Amino acid sequence: MQAIVDCNSFYCSCERLFQPQLQNAPVVVLSNNDGCIVSRSDEAKQLGIAMAVPYFQAKELIEKNKVYAFSSNYHLYGDISWRVMETMRQLLPKGSVEVYSVDEAFLDLKHIPADQLQDFCTNLKNKIETWTGISVSIGVGPNKVLSKVANRLAKKNKIKTGCIVILNDTKKIQAALQQTPIEDIWGIGFSYSEKLKTYGLHTAYALSIKDLSWGKRFLGGVTGIRLLRELKGAQSHSMQAPRTEKKMIATTRMFGREVTDWQEIEEALATYATRAAEKLRRQHSAAGGISVFLLKKAPILIDASHYHRGRQASGYTVLDNPTQLSPDIIKAVVALGKSLFEPGEIYKKAGVILSDFVPDNALQTNLFVAPADAKRKKLMNVIDNMNAAYRNDILKFGTSGTQKNWKMRSERRSKRYTTRWQELCLVR
Amino acid sequence: MHLTFVSSPIYVKPIDKVLILNCLAKIYSPKQRINTLKKGYKLISKILNYLVNIANKFSFMSFIDRDPGEGIATQQINKNYQSGQIIQANATGFGAASDDFMERGIDLNEQLIRNKPATFFFRVNSDAMLGAGIHIGDILIVDRSLPASSGKVVVAVLNGEFLVRRLQIQEHSISLVPENKRYGTIQVAQLEQYSTWGVVSFVIHSL
Secondary structure, eight states: OEEEEEETTHHHHHHHHHOGGGTTSOEEEEOGGGOBEEEEOHHHHHTTOOTTOBHHHHHHHHHHTTOEEEOOOHHHHHHHHHHHHHHHHHHSOTTOEEEEETTEEEEEOTTSOGGGHHHHHHHHHHHHHHHHSOOEEEEEESSHHHHHHHHHHHHHTHHHHTTEEEOOSHHHHHHHHHTSBGGGSTTOOHHHHHHHHHTTOOBHHHHHTSOHHHHHHHTTHHHHHHHHHHHTTOOOSOOOOOOOSOSOEEEEEEEEEEEOOHHHHHHHHHHHHHHHHHHHHHTTEEEEEEEEEEEEOOOOOTTOOSOOOOOEEEEEEEEEEEEOOHHHHHHHHHHHHHHHOOTTOOEEEEEEEEEEEEEHHHHHTOTTSOHHHHHHHHHHHHHHHHHHHHOTTSSOOGGGOSOOTTOOOOTTOOOOTTTOGGGOEEEO | OOOBOOSOGGGTHHHHHHHHHHHHHHHSOHHHHHHHHHHHHHHHHHHHHHHHHHHHHHHTSTTOBOOHHHHHHHOOOOOOOOGGGSOOOOOSSSOOGGGGGOOOOOOHHHHHOSSGGGEEEEEEOOOTTGGGTOOTTOEEEEETTSOOOTTOEEEEEETTEEEEEEEEEOSSOEEEEOSSTTSOOEEEOOGGGEEEEEEEEEEEOOO
C-alpha cells in the first residue's frame, strides 16, 4: 500500500504554531510579493475566500471579517517542512518516504500488515502533530493515484474520518471514486477534465471503468494508461528517489513595484544570478547555458475579462566554458539583460535560468583550466560558507547593489522563529 | 509485553562510525590503519545494518514505542559526522603521539538537542520562573516529543499567550505554578483555552 501525507493548510498552520492567538481565527497566507492567496485556514475557507485569488480582490472580505493575512515566510515554512518530513523519516524504514512537495510526502507502506494500517496511520498522525505541531491528513490506497483520492476525502470530512482514509478493498475504492469529480484526479488538469466531461465522464469512477486502449487514445498515450491502471487498483508509479541534482536552475521574481531604470534591473539580475550560482555550486554542477528574461507590464485593456500577461523579452547564450563562478555568470547575465532592455518600458518581473549542466569535478580535472580559476573557485567556497554562516548575504557582488528598491513586497511577514536567534518567540 | 524501542538506530550509526574508527585507530599502526579501517568499518557496518533492519521490522507495530524515560539516554544524534572531521596535530617534525588518541570534539548539539525535528527555541521575557533558574533573556530549549507530565517545566498556551511555568496535573485540574513569589499560581479553568506547547528540556543562561 502507498500513502500520501498532506499537511492541513500548511502555511497557515506554521503561522499558528508561534501565534497561538490565531488558533480559531481565520488566517490566509499570500504568495510572493503579496500577490495571491496561497493558503487558507478552515475558518477562512468558510468565509468564502477562494484559493489563488489576487489579494486585492479578496481585500474587502478580509478586512470586513478581520482575517489575519500574512506574507509568505519561506524561512519558517521551509524549516517546519523539514521537521515534518524528518519525523516521518525517523518513523519509517529508510527510503520509504518520498518528499513530493513542501507539504506532501508519499509513503511506501508495504512493510505494514493490512490490519495494522489504521493503527499505524493514527500513530503517525499523532506523532507528527506532537513533535512538530502540524496536523496532517493521510490517504492510503494501493497506489499513488488512489492514495490521492483517499487523501482528498479525508480532508473533505475531517471530523468524520479523523483525517485518515484507507482504501483497502474494491468496495471502498469504488465508493471513493464515485465521490471524486473527474477534475480532482491527480494528474488530470483543467483542459483534460473539460474534454472528458464532453465524453460524459464526470466522476473518477466513470473513467476507471474505461479500458486501457481507450485511455491510450484519449488520455495522452502512456501516461494515460498509467493513470487508468492506477484507478483500477494496479501500481504503476513507483517511489521516486529525491531529485538531488537539478537539470535547470531558475531564479525569477516579481519586482515589488514597477521598474523602468536599467540600473535597478541590473541589480536585480545580478542578485538572481548570484542566487542561482549558489544553488549551482551546492549541487556541484557548472552551467554551460544561460537565459534571461524580462517581463513588461501588461497594457491596461478596458474590456479585459481576465488577467493579461505582458510581453516578454528573453535571450539565451552559450558560454565558452561551463562555469559555476558567480562573477562569470553575473557578467553573462547582465550583458544578456542589457541587450534585452528597452528604455522607456515598464518592467514587472525578471528571471535568470541556468542550464546545460556538467559536473564540476570534470572542470577541476581538466588540465587546461588556468590555476587562477582554481583560486576563484576557492574564493566562491569562502563566500558561500560565510553567507551560510552569517546569513543575509553578508558578502555580495557590487553589481547586486545595496538598495534593492525593486525587492519583493512582504509587509506582513511574521518573524523567522526557527532560523534566527534575533527573532525567537518570546515567552512570559 | 513491554519493549523499549531504542529510537531509530539509523541515527546512531554515524556516531558509531566515528567511535569505531577511533577504536581501530588506537589499535593499529598508521601504515596498517587505512586498510584495516576500511575492512573493519565494512564488517561492523554490516552488523549495524542488520540490527537496523530488525528494528525497522518491529517499528511499525504500535506496541513498540519510544520509551520516554529510557529514550533520553539513547536518543538519536542527528548530525552526520565524518572520519575526516577528526582533527590531527599535523606536526612537521616528530609525529605527535597524541594523534592516535584524537577524537571528534565535543558538540553542544549532541547534549542539548535530543530530537531535532521536535526541538524549538524560545526567549524568556519574564522572571516568573526565577526560582527554577530561568532568567529574563535566557533561551529555552523546548522538546515537543517529551511527555508533559506533572512537575515538568513547560511552555504553555493560555488564552493565546505563551507562558513558561511548572505544570501541575491533579485529578480534575491543571495549574501553572510560577517559581517567584510575586506571581500567583494559575488555575486553568477552561481546558479549551489551554494547551501544553512543549516541555522545556534545557535553559541557556549567560553569566
